[in-house]
Amino acid sequence: MRRAPSIQERRGKRAAWLRQHAAPAALALATLMQQTAAQTPAPAPGVATPTAVPAAVQNPVAVVAMEILREECVACHRPGKVKGGLKLGTEEGLKKGGESGPVLKLGHGQESLLHEVLLKGGDPHMPPKKQLSQQQTDAIKAWIDAGAPWDAAVMEAPPKPRPVTLRKMPKSVESVLTLAFSPDGSQLAVARGGRIEIRDAKQERYPVSLSFEVQPEAIQSLGWTPDGAHLFAGGFRKVSFWSTKDGLSEGVWTTDLVGQVTALALSSTGETLWIADSLASRGGFLHKVAWQQRQLLKTWKAHEDSVYALALSADGRWLATAGADRLARRWDTATDALSATYEGHTNQVLGVAFDSLTPRLATTGADREIKVWDRESREQDAVLGDKKQVVSAICWSKDGSRLIGVTERGNGAVYSAIQKHTGEQRSDTAKVQKLDKVEAFLQSLSATADGSVIAAGATDGRIFVWKAADGKLQPTE
Numbered sequence: 498m499r500r501a502p503s504i505q506e507r508r509g510k511r512a513a514w515l516r517q518h519a520a521p522a523a524l525a526l527a528t529l530m531q532q533t534a535a536q537t538p539a540p541a542p543g544v545a546t547p548t549a550v551p552a553a554v555q556n557p558v559a560v561v562a563m564e565i566l567r568e569e570c571v572a573c574h575r576p577g578k579v580k581g582g583l584k585l586g587t588e589e590g591l592k593k594g595g596e597s598g599p600v601l602k603l604g605h606g607q608e609s610l611l612h613e614v615l616l617k618g619g620d621p622h623m624p625p626k627k628q629l630s631q632q633q634t635d636a637i638k639a640w641i642d643a644g645a646p647w648d649a650a651v652m653e654a655p656p657k658p659r660p661v662t663l664r665k666m667p668k669s670v671e672s673v674l675t676l677a678f679s680p681d682g683s684q685l686a687v688a689r690g691g692r693i694e695i696r697d698a699k700q701e702r703y704p705v706s707l708s709f710e711v712q713p714e715a716i717q718s719l720g721w722t723p724d725g726a727h728l729f730a731g732g733f734r735k736v737s738f739w740s741t742k743d744g745l746s747e748g749v750w751t752t753d754l755v756g757q758v759t760a761l762a763l764s765s766t767g768e769t770l771w772i773a774d775s776l777a778s779r780g781g782f783l784h785k786v787a788w789q790q791r792q793l794l795k796t797w798k799a800h801e802d803s804v805y806a807l808a809l810s811a812d813g814r815w816l817a818t819a820g821a822d823r824l825a826r827r828w829d830t831a832t833d834a835l836s837a838t839y840e841g842h843t844n845q846v847l848g849v850a851f852d853s854l855t856p857r858l859a860t861t862g863a864d865r866e867i868k869v870w871d872r873e874s875r876e877q878d879a880v881l882g883d884k885k886q887v888v889s890a891i892c893w894s895k896d897g898s899r900l901i902g903v904t905e906r907g908n909g910a911v912y913s914a915i916q917k918h919t920g921e922q923r924s925d926t927a928k929v930q931k932l933d934k935v936e937a938f939l940q941s942l943s944a945t946a947d948g949s950v951i952a953a954g955a956t957d958g959r960i961f962v963w964k965a966a967d968g969k970l971q972p973t974e
């Protein structure tokens with residue numbers, strides 16, 4: 498058994514930790530707090546208020562305590578960041594306690610470490626650089642007095658949005674965070690900073706046919722409607738909707754969004770919209786919206802950290818999510834139930850894509866690997882990439898013929914005929930067509946339905962287009 502550290506040891510450890518971490522963490526928090534003054538956008542006219550999902554009967558003592566833990570503690574006491582050996586995001590973790598043993602004495606709030614640390618002069622003092630209000634510390638005490646009842650629904654709910662003001666981006670920040678071919682491949686939408694450019698993909702050099710300002714902050718995600726007549730653009734706490742004929746706004750969706758809309762997915766019928774809503778280190782949430790009715794159907798926490806990518810299977814049955822918590826997940830689109838978790842990346846999962854020919858999916862991670870998974874068994878069929886550079890984005894052509902990846906060093910490759918890895922030579926795993934190298938940090942990717950034309954966006958605002966057959970770079974305007 499581990500000996501509980503003495504107060505002295507704890508003090509020393511705490512001081513060391515503060516030197517290392519508290520300053521940057523506090524700085525980040527302070528920046529967040531400074532950006533005050535409410536800027537929660539008003540709902541656009543014509544956007545219906547969603548019908549509320551009926552809540553189960555809740556214990557108010559538990560609700561308040563859960564909200565305090567969720568808002569003030571879990572960022573540092575969660576899987577992947579277990580400060581003091583203590584996890585506060587689950588009932589199991591709470592009951593287990595931390596490095597110095599149990600933190601709760603049920604029925605005795607006053608004598609519980611979890612309450613002591615909140616008080617002025619607490620050692621360690623929690624949260625490290627902040628004093629909770631008397632009301633909050635009393636609420637935690639009352640909750641422990643009442644036997645610390647758990648409420649998973651409140652713990653898993655998105656955190657309360659903090660008011661922020663968005664500043665206009667400096668002109669230099671024109672990064673292409675996302676770009677997307679229209680479903681028929683005739684148009685290419687490019688998000689450059691807060692603007693959208695529609696390019697004509699039927700003409701040589703992909704000339705810009707329309708360009709319009711969407712928002713001051715960077716556009717994080719794009720999605721076309723099946724008919725190619727409208728575009729969704731994801732930003733901070735909002736999804737805006739645009740006509741691609743004239744670049745006019747057709748509405749804004751803001752309901753219950755708490756962070757950056759890092760990815761969007763629309764069902765092939767255009768009926769259901771999934772929104773990935775990310776708060777770094779705090780959770781990646783999914784919102785499922787019945788788009789025709791403008792009605793929020795459900796919100797849930799999909800990952801413990803940001804969701805970087807979404808993918809729908811060709812038959813619309815599955816939705817996959819790529820998480821900064823190193824996991825990829827697959828959800829049943831009919832029931833919203835979690836169907837599988839793909840565990841194996843040793844760093845953030847940046848992209849995910851479904852194969853339409855075989856029951857497989859691919860993921861790419863900041864650990865410099867593309868993994869191809871058996872969708873059902875969750876075993877790794879193949880590992881692709883040179884392991885030297887991060888493949889920042891992947892996509893699988895709709896027809897299943899090609900899996901494409903582009904890297905932070907300007908390289909790209911088209912994989913076809915991907916075989917199950919047999920332990921023999923890696924080169925046997927797939928046929929590889931390299932793309933002409935460019936001097937750029939590639940971070941976004943899209944391909945036409947047959948995978949024959951590939952477009953990628955770079956951090957410096959440039960875009961590149963290749964033909965998949967020979968990997969040749971095409972001239973662009």
Ligand code: HEC
Nearest residue numbers: 507511569570573580581595596597598600611621623624
């Ligand atoms: C900014 C990060 C951060 C936040 C936020 C935070 N903690 Fe901590 N917590 C730590 C660190 C670091 C330690 C280890 C400190 C030490 O051992 O001296 C710790 C230790 C603890 C311990 C002691 C665990 C043990 O067994 O020794 C408790 C209890 C605790 N935290 C509760 C909380 C509660 C309750 C909250 C929210 C009100 C909270 N923490 C918020 C970083 C944080």
